[in-house]
Amino acid sequence: MSKSSVKGLLVLLLLLAARPADAYPNMIRLGYTSCATCHVSPQGGGVLTRYGRGIDYAQTIRAGEPPDAELPSDALARFLYDVRLQMSVDHPQGGAEEYSFNTSFRTAVAVNEQNRVVYAFGVRSPALTLNRRMGAASLGMSRLYWMYRPKDGVALVVGRDELPTGLGLPGANAFYRSVNNPNVSSTPTQAKAFWWNRRWQVAAYAYGPDGNETQPQFEARGGGALGGVNVWKDRAVVGLTTRVSKADAFDRRNAGVFARVGFNEHVGVLAEHDVTERELNTGRRLTHLAGHAEVFFVPFNWLQTALAAEHLNTVGGATTYRLSPSAEVRLTPNFRLQFSSRSVYANTDSRTYSIQLQVKAE
Amino acid sequence: MAKRIIATCTTVLATLFLLPVAMRAQDATDSGQTTLRVMSAQVSVLCPLTIGGSFEAKTKALSGQVGTAPDTSQPLGGDLAVDLQTLETGIGLRDDHLRKKYLEVERGPAYTHAHLKNIRVEKLAGKTPFHAVLTLHGQTKEITGTADIKPEGDGYRLNASFPVRVSEFGIPEPTYLGVGVKDEVVVRVNLNAAPAPLATTGRTK
Numbered sequence: 001m002s003k004s005s006v007k008g009l010l011v012l013l014l015l016l017a018a019r020p021a022d023a024y025p026n027m028i029r030l031g032y033t034s035c036a037t038c039h040v041s042p043q044g045g046g047v048l049t050r051y052g053r054g055i056d057y058a059q060t061i062r063a064g065e066p067p068d069a070e071l072p073s074d075a076l077a078r079f080l081y082d083v084r085l086q087m088s089v090d091h092p093q094g095g096a097e098e099y100s101f102n103t104s105f106r107t108a109v110a111v112n113e114q115n116r117v118v119y120a121f122g123v124r125s126p127a128l129t130l131n132r133r134m135g136a137a138s139l140g141m142s143r144l145y146w147m148y149r150p151k152d153g154v155a156l157v158v159g160r161d162e163l164p165t166g167l168g169l170p171g172a173n174a175f176y177r178s179v180n181n182p183n184v185s186s187t188p189t190q191a192k193a194f195w196w197n198r199r200w201q202v203a204a205y206a207y208g209p210d211g212n213e214t215q216p217q218f219e220a221r222g223g224g225a226l227g228g229v230n231v232w233k234d235r236a237v238v239g240l241t242t243r244v245s246k247a248d249a250f251d252r253r254n255a256g257v258f259a260r261v262g263f264n265e266h267v268g269v270l271a272e273h274d275v276t277e278r279e280l281n282t283g284r285r286l287t288h289l290a291g292h293a294e295v296f297f298v299p300f301n302w303l304q305t306a307l308a309a310e311h312l313n314t315v316g317g318a319t320t321y322r323l324s325p326s327a328e329v330r331l332t333p334n335f336r337l338q339f340s341s342r343s344v345y346a347n348t349d350s351r352t353y354s355i356q357l358q359v360k361a362e
Numbered sequence: 363m364a365k366r367i368i369a370t371c372t373t374v375l376a377t378l379f380l381l382p383v384a385m386r387a388q389d390a391t392d393s394g395q396t397t398l399r400v401m402s403a404q405v406s407v408l409c410p411l412t413i414g415g416s417f418e419a420k421t422k423a424l425s426g427q428v429g430t431a432p433d434t435s436q437p438l439g440g441d442l443a444v445d446l447q448t449l450e451t452g453i454g455l456r457d458d459h460l461r462k463k464y465l466e467v468e469r470g471p472a473y474t475h476a477h478l479k480n481i482r483v484e485k486l487a488g489k490t491p492f493h494a495v496l497t498l499h500g501q502t503k504e505i506t507g508t509a510d511i512k513p514e515g516d517g518y519r520l521n522a523s524f525p526v527r528v529s530e531f532g533i534p535e536p537t538y539l540g541v542g543v544k545d546e547v548v549v550r551v552n553l554n555a556a557p558a559p560l561a562t563t564g565r566t567k
Binding site for chain 2: 036053054064
């Protein structure tokens, strides 16, 4: 590949987008009540802090110290980043195996102690089978925001990002977002404020379109809030969420509850359920009940397993369930293997098996 | 002949080793104390993080015995010892840091175990404040806490907790990659104790 091609590719990468970031709310099992302990973003997912990277390194088969462990404990990490290459093999029931490759780059640049710029983009290949390909490569920017943390426990964020959720699990939301919040952007332009301490976690936000909506009528504007409270020995957080939005296609109101509970260092549950009311521009009113419940079992820190059950019910309409057992083996800080299957029970049932190999550099 | 010599030596050695134990037990009986041995226990140290959340360092390796007396104005005899080398936090690397870097267990016997002695309670049943002398990291300080003591069978079930200031025991400030443990940690002890037979050494699980 010529130098100009490499430069062109790099520029393209810098302009375009990423997949949802990894998040591990099951860390409640070890007393981590807030995502902000390990993630730059208080809502979790995305780039890890120095401490978060240390904890990540410590939870692999070949556990060890991260590269910057010798630096002073309070040293400011000016440039936090990770690059991930992920190869996935999906085997749909009755279909041909599909191969896909995803690359993501995530970074957080510290201007000073209080100010950071966070950016993430990714490249996703089309799904490939042995004799054809489906779709095209997609590129995109998932996050670009400025974050100001005037003091511990307070953060203000302005830019483009995922909206805060109770569990912070992007995959869970994706399952039902296509029905109870269709066609809108998953990473709208937003301004949000976080406040947290040992007992409370609160987030409030307002958002608007980001230009990724499929049609102008889906450009939604709205606001929301969520609040969680640490109710049991730093091992259980329960809370409420609410959101309202308006778009030409539909107005939407949503309220929900969530819980993250670690019974001990090996076992716990994550749950988030909500009810959404949508009023379409045709005057039709729809009510959706959606939820994600997950039991996780972590026999060793390097082996994380979970069984998730999700449901989406449209009152007076269709009901869909999904059952997703999964296991992740953390071989080294840089290599992970993930196994999962997704069984969807709807009008037409389906099942998909997936294997993912993730290579990470940071 | 050889068998007779071995038998005689065994009897003498057994007498020499068991005599002090029997004498101590007799002393306890003379002073009105009943000696209780720890049968099972769990010690949990709750370590709050400076930026929220906490982790627990746990062990079941608490051993020893205490003497109980009707006169609660006197300290209970005996010694409870916790093997600090068995503390586990749920993350192996953190266990290593805790034991080697902060508790410095490799420095010798004074660092491998924490000892609780001279325990004073106001009553031997129900909720009660207590005072004791804690030796940890080579330093000895008095601590104060609360205990809930319940008679159970021949013995007792005890749930106790007390705060410990890490800095008072000369332990280096625990911090890792910008996140620290607050100076005050809370120690929780749950144990079952039963009357000890004459020869007692405590049990380590």
